[in-house]
Amino acid sequence: xTSSLERETPRGRAGTVWWVLAAFALLVGASVLGAMxxxxxxxxxANWSIVWHIRMPRVVLAxxxxxxxxLSGASYQGVFRNPLVDPYLLGAAAGAGLGAxxxxxxxxxxxxxxxxxxxxxxxxxxxxVAVLITYVVGASFGxxxxxxxxxxxxxxxxxxAIQQYLLLRHSDVIKEVYSWISGRVSTATxxxxxxxxxxxxxSAVVLLVHRRHLDVLRVGDEEAATLGSxxxxxxxxxxxxxxxxxxxxxxxSGLIGFVGIMVPHLVRIVxxxxxxxxxxxxxLVGAAFLILAxxxxxxxxxxxxxxxxxxxxxxxxxxxxFVLRSRRVPx
Amino acid sequence: xxxxxxxxxxxxxxxxxxxxxxxxQVKPGEWLCLIGPNGAGKSSALRAVAGLVPYRGIIxxxxxxxxxxxxxxxxALVAYVPQSPLMPDDMTGSDYVLLGRNPYVSYFGTxxxxxxxxxxxxxxxxDLHEFARRRVGTLSGGEKQRLVIARAVxxxxxxxxxxxxxxxxxxxxxxxxxELVDRLRHEHGLTVVSAMHDLTLAGLYADRLALLHQGHVxxxxxxxxxxxxxxxxxxxxxxVSVHHEPDGTVVVVPRRNTVS
Numbered sequence: 365x366t367s368s369l370e371r372e373t374p375r376g377r378a379g380t381v382w383w384v385l386a387a388f389a390l391l392v393g394a395s396v397l398g399a400m401x402x403x404x405x406x407x408x409x410a411n412w413s414i415v416w417h418i419r420m421p422r423v424v425l426a427x428x429x430x431x432x433x434x435l436s437g438a439s440y441q442g443v444f445r446n447p448l449v450d451p452y453l454l455g456a457a458a459g460a461g462l463g464a465x466x467x468x469x470x471x472x473x474x475x476x477x478x479x480x481x482x483x484x485x486x487x488x489x490x491x492x493v494a495v496l497i498t499y500v501v502g503a504s505f506g507x508x509x510x511x512x513x514x515x516x517x518x519x520x521x522x523x524x525a526i527q528q529y530l531l532l533r534h535s536d537v538i539k540e541v542y543s544w545i546s547g548r549v550s551t552a553t554x555x556x557x558x559x560x561x562x563x564x565x566x567s568a569v570v571l572l573v574h575r576r577h578l579d580v581l582r583v584g585d586e587e588a589a590t591l592g593s594x595x596x597x598x599x600x601x602x603x604x605x606x607x608x609x610x611x612x613x614x615x616x617s618g619l620i621g622f623v624g625i626m627v628p629h630l631v632r633i634v635x636x637x638x639x640x641x642x643x644x645x646x647x648l649v650g651a652a653f654l655i656l657a658x659x660x661x662x663x664x665x666x667x668x669x670x671x672x673x674x675x676x677x678x679x680x681x682x683x684x685x686f687v688l689r690s691r692r693v694p695x
Numbered sequence: 696x697x698x699x700x701x702x703x704x705x706x707x708x709x710x711x712x713x714x715x716x717x718x719x720q721v722k723p724g725e726w727l728c729l730i731g732p733n734g735a736g737k738s739s740a741l742r743a744v745a746g747l748v749p750y751r752g753i754i755x756x757x758x759x760x761x762x763x764x765x766x767x768x769x770x771a772l773v774a775y776v777p778q779s780p781l782m783p784d785d786m787t788g789s790d791y792v793l794l795g796r797n798p799y800v801s802y803f804g805t806x807x808x809x810x811x812x813x814x815x816x817x818x819x820x821x822d823l824h825e826f827a828r829r830r831v832g833t834l835s836g837g838e839k840q841r842l843v844i845a846r847a848v849x850x851x852x853x854x855x856x857x858x859x860x861x862x863x864x865x866x867x868x869x870x871x872x873x874e875l876v877d878r879l880r881h882e883h884g885l886t887v888v889s890a891m892h893d894l895t896l897a898g899l900y901a902d903r904l905a906l907l908h909q910g911h912v913x914x915x916x917x918x919x920x921x922x923x924x925x926x927x928x929x930x931x932x933x934x935v936s937v938h939h940e941p942d943g944t945v946v947v948v949p950r951r952n953t954v955s
Binding site: 593638 | 745746747765766767768769770771773774775777780781782783785786790794795797798800803805806850
């Protein structure tokens with residue numbers, strides 16, 4: 365018996381392999397461009413040093429941040445079955461923003477002598493605490509996907525309100541805070557990369573392990589449960605992993621928006637909605653996208669940097685609209 | 696073949712009792728159909744077996760309680776076809792049916808060759824192989840319903856629960872879906888419990904009917920025993936005429952009360 369299924373399944377897998385190879389090629393191309401483009405040119409020892417110590421860390425960090433935000437976004441979209449969800453859904457952005465604002469407002473002078481910059485730590489802890497509060501609150505009224513999302517909206521509003529109050533009281537730090545919120549990888553160093561990499565690797569491995577479960581969840585919590593999935597446990601594990609990775613990258617790069625929604629969407633449009641493809645491809649395409657998005661910022665303003673978060677939205681939004689118009693989005 | 700037992704099963708939503716002291720023994724290979732007006736507790740009984748609502752009382756499969764089972768073990772015993780399944784539009788037919796293998800795949804694992812071969816075989820036997828590569832979103836309501844039943848078959852559970860399996864289908868597809876269930880039950884020895892609104896179809900396919908009203912079983916037995924005009928009038932508040940065909944089929948026809 366040779367049904368169409370048996371003939372087609374291998375081709376489906378081969379299709380995935382081709383998409384992954386194409387996305388990988390895109391990533392390599394983006395990395396080369398990211399390393400080459402900038403004020404320094406020509407191959408000299410001094411320029412090589414610039415490339416290695418200044419440009420390569422930011423290329424690598426942009427890649428890590430882009431892949432983590434895209435992977436988290438896709439995973440959140442899977443567990444909440446909502447394509448409009450981003451990794452900041454449960455309050456991670458508001459928490460990180462509040463943590464960073466606290467440091468800028470109260471801690472800058474007090475901690476200037478510290479050997480370790482408290483800013484990433486405050487943002488990281490802020491993001492985790494906000495999501496933890498969301499989860500506890502959401503669980504207290506049912507723990508369904510919807511109650512978590514609603515709790516996230518409330519926690520994010522609360523965090524943002526406190527942050528705005530602090531900014532009004534400390535208007536001298538507004539510019540610094542906004543610069544942080546807009547996101548940047550321009551000051552990246554290899555130590556930033558070493559700082560976030562362990563979290564990102566752990567988070568990515570856990571999320572990738574769950575890609576089959578996310579496909580089962582596509583039929584809804586109830587049906588997934590009757591098919592034998594422990595829906596709440598899966599959602600909890602995925603949210604913890606995605607939040608950990610998001611908090612880690614946000615702590616060094618600030619709040620880079622739009623990537624976590626846009627990249628998974630682009631991936632779905634070309635490769636279909638199965639999370640077995642969406643998750644690995646989001647890692648590669650997300651990395652390539654943010655490396656490319658980091659390039660215009662170096663060239664728009666002479667002597668300065670346009671924040672990467674601004675570029676992702678400025679370049680990404682029109683591109684996204686164009687793609688959405690040209691192809692119907694799969695649900 | 697497996698039996699399904701209910702011992703004094705109660706389901707409540709908040710303060711409201713949806714199912715009250717439901718007790719029944721569904722024999723191996725039997726088809727029990729739950730009938731009754733909206734809100735009578737039919738779906739609650741099915742959802743309790745599927746593990747979707749908390750209940751008091753005991754539900755057993757082959758004499759052992761379902762309560763202790765993990766969701767995976769339960770899914771290997773009980774397959775549930777919901778009233779309106781959520782079917783991702785861009786999933787292919789074979790990927791959708793493959794979801795039925797979920798209880799047999801380990802947490803960190805992935806479907807094996809055996810799972811894929813079994814799905815191909817199910818699609819073949821149910822005459823659905825042409826849908827294997829098609830996206831679910833391109834299928835009609837009747838085709839989708841058959842695919843959901845195929846998913847339940849791929850689940851290889853001895854007990855099949857159907858919640859209003861035909862309510863969204865035209866008469867031809869209703870017959871097609873119920874014929875399919877009937878065939879599967881004879882071929883695989885499935886024990887079937889369904890909730891249905893169409894009384895004639897319920898009586899035609901099920902071995903036994905249980906009439907529920909406000910969470911209580913008020914009548915149980917064969918179609919001829921349960922589908923009587925005075926019973927239906929009392930619990931549905933309808934006036935019907937009931938015809939008995941020579942082949943034993945019981946036909947329930949609503950009567951028009953207005954005088955023209």
